[in-house]
Amino acid sequence: MMNTDATNRNTFSNEPTQNESATTITSVANVNSLPPTIAAQPTLTEPSLYALLDAEFSADRNDRRRAVMIYKQQSFKEDATAVFERALSLSLRNESVEDSLQFAKTWQDQNPDHVPAWFYVAHLALRAHDYLLAGETLNRILRYDPRADLSEILIGIYPNTDNDKRELLAALQPLDSEQNASLSVLKAGLLYQFNEPEIAIVHINRALERQPDYVPFVTLKADILRKIEKPEMVINYVSQSRLRNPDSKSLYLYEIRYLLDLKQSEQAWQLLLEAHNRFADDAEITLLAALVSLDIEEYPSADRLLNMLAKSPAYLDQAYYYLGISAERQQRFDQAKYYLNGVMQEDLVLEARKKVVAFELINDDVDAAIATLEKLRKEFNVFAPDTYVLQADILWQQNEPEEALRLLTRAARKYPNSEMLLFARAQLLDDKADYVVKRTLLNHLQALDPSNLSYQLSYAQLLLSNERSSEQGLALATAIIQIRYDDPRYDNELHLQALNILAGNALANEDYRQVINYLQTPYDVLPTLRSGTLLLRAYQGLGDNDKVDALLADLQQRFSFGQHNVNDRIQLY
Structure with missing residues (x-):
């Protein structure tokens, strides 16, 4: 032709x-x-x-x-x-x-x-x-x-919608693709997406007969095999393909990531070290090897790899960030602060400084924690609202709620379009004494972002605090706990907060059994001080002294409950 x-x-x-x-x-x-x-x-x-x-x-x-x-x-x-x-x-x-x-x-x-x-x-x-x-x-x-x-015909034409994909597949099905690798692959990919792996494998095998070691074809076949074969066979197929293509970084990474998906971190780590030796100058593999080393607590390996990575200016910030994480996990907090303070990459710097602030607060050095936030505010104005919210949180934990509110009020005037600051300020307002102002702020925030579940939940709490039988408040909180875990809107923390709000309302209505129904299972899975306190009061209301004694001992052990520890305070944001 x-x-x-x-x-x-x-x-x-x-x-x-x-x-x-x-x-x-x-x-x-x-x-x-x-x-x-x-x-x-x-x-x-x-x-x-x-x-x-x-x-x-x-x-x-x-x-x-x-x-x-x-x-x-x-x-x-x-x-x-x-x-x-x-x-x-x-x-x-x-x-x-x-x-x-x-x-x-x-x-x-x-x-x-x-x-x-x-x-x-x-x-x-x-x-x-x-x-x-x-x-x-x-x-x-x-x-x-x-x-x-x-190949030139098929570039950039892959449909986005399921309906278009089905129409394309229907148009391709009558075509004889037995001798045409690119068409076979297109059919295989569409069939794979429509969960027909048994037919898809026939087409991808035809393509591989023409180009047996072409990596994109190999990885597509591996994807298809994952739907119809045991993991051992998939790993064996990818491993054999990798041995035939020893210089293919993509096949190394495919096998490594599949092992990680299977929770076989040790095997993935060993293969990563092998890949690192073969691709010694590849920063992506070095970083991934370091991260897996961290996950399996191989800290010497992680530190060695990250220090190698730090020699590359493009990866210096990531290396410092994860060296800080490594030092933190090894309880070397001064070393962790050194590395995390050195992070200057915009997408990492906020999280890095949050950790530094946490280290300072562990040492009860509130001034140093606030100084870290003030410095971050000067260096990265884009994170100024975040730093004001974090600083207000510190003041609130130090039992200075009025000063925290004043700080947020000043910050909101400086950044009037920041929803974060408005919401943090609303959270500090008292549900009863500041009802009108708080309701106005939350209504404004919900108008700006009607789908924001945090705003809805805070509004539900405000309504229920002022009217125990508020139908709107109960409906908002109940709607949040009914969001399924596989829904993109699901948030575990918001789910628990909604349960606490509903349980608190049930407690106020002396419906102690309902409190237990809401919170006993969540507390068993992920205990929090707020949930435990509500449960304790419910068991006290029922007069169940054995449960009261057991739960009180658990709260004292987990949270130093009743010992006036400043960290026991329940943060609102």
């Missing part, structure tokens, strides 16, 4: 080529004397040079509509293949895909033996979701050459 790759690539691309500039024809004398429209040109059997010059100058002057019109007209003359390709290129940049497809199809109908046009039409039909035309055109191509390279 004729080589169409370069032609397809240039036409399908939206990038201008060197030949597309009008500067290539500036040697033509007296440009202004050219006829303004193609209509003034005498009828020619071949494309008119003057018309094409006019089109190029129009394109250069951003009159692209005129340029496209002229090129399209000229492309239907004799020996106009190059003009057609230029016309299609301009059309793709300046018209809809549907318009470009209509033009390409019309031109191809007039030039039925021009094979590259079949490729253009097939590609554009797929992009325009005209799968019937795409199937017909692909079938024509495969009858002409069963092994035709369809």
Whole structure:
């Protein structure tokens, strides 16, 4: 078959080529004397040079509509293949895909033996979701050459919706792809997504017969095998493929990540060390090896790898961040602070400084904790609202709620569009004494973000604090605990807070059994001081002294309950 790759690539691309500039024809004398429209040109059997010059100058002057019109007209003359390709290129940049497809199809109908046009039409039909035309055109191509390279046609055409994917699969199914690797892979991928791995494996095996060691084909087969075979067979297949392709980083990473998915961290770590030795200068593998070393508590290995990574300026901040984590887990808090204070990468710096603040508070050095936040505020203004909220939290824990509220009020004036500051300020307001102001703030926040569950839950708490039987408050909190764990909106912390609010309301109504129904199981799974305190009062209300004694001992052991420990205070945000 004729080589169409370069032609397809240039036409399908939206990038201008060197030949597309009008500067290539500036040697033509007296440009202004050219006829303004193609209509003034005498009828020619071949494309008119003057018309094409006019089109190029129009394109250069951003009159692209005129340029496209002229090129399209000229492309239907004799020996106009190059003009057609230029016309299609301009059309793709300046018209809809549907318009470009209509033009390409019309031109191809007039030039039925021009094979590259079949490729253009097939590609554009797929992009325009005209799968019937795409199937017909692909079938024509495969009858002409069963092994035709369809890779250029298939670039960037994968559908986003399930309906489009089903239509594409239906169009492809009748096509004989036994000898065509790219088409076999496309079928396999669609079948895999529609959970038909037994059929998908047939198609991917056909592709692998043509290109047995092509990594994307290997990994797709591994994905399919994961649905129909035991993990041991999948690992064996990937491992054997990796041994045949020892320089394939992708296959190492695939096997490593699959082992991690299977919770086989030790095996993944050993393979990572092997990969690190083979790809010694690969920062991605070094970082992943370090992180897995941290997870399995191989701290010497983690520190060695991270110190190697720190020699690369691009990875210095990540290395310092995880060196800080490593030092923290080894109880080396001064060393952890050193590394975490050195992190300056924007997506890591806030979490790093939060940890430094926590270390300072462990040492009861409140001034140092606040100084860390103030420094962060100066260095990264984008995190100023976060630092004000954290500082207010420290003040609140130090039993200075009025000062915390004043700080947030000043910060809200400085950053009036920060929902974070408004919400933190609302949380510090008393549900009863500041009812009107707090309700106003929460209503404003809910108007800004009606789907925010934190705002809804805080509003539910406010309503129930002032009216135990508030139907709206009960409905809001109940709706949150009914969100399933597999729902994207599910948040474990919010779920527990909602349970605590409902349990607190039940306690106020002396419905002690309901309190226990809400909280006993969550407390057994993830004990918190707030849940434990509510349960304790419920068992006291029922007069169940054995439960009271057992729960009180548990609370004292876990949270130093009753010993006036400042860390016992229940944070509201």
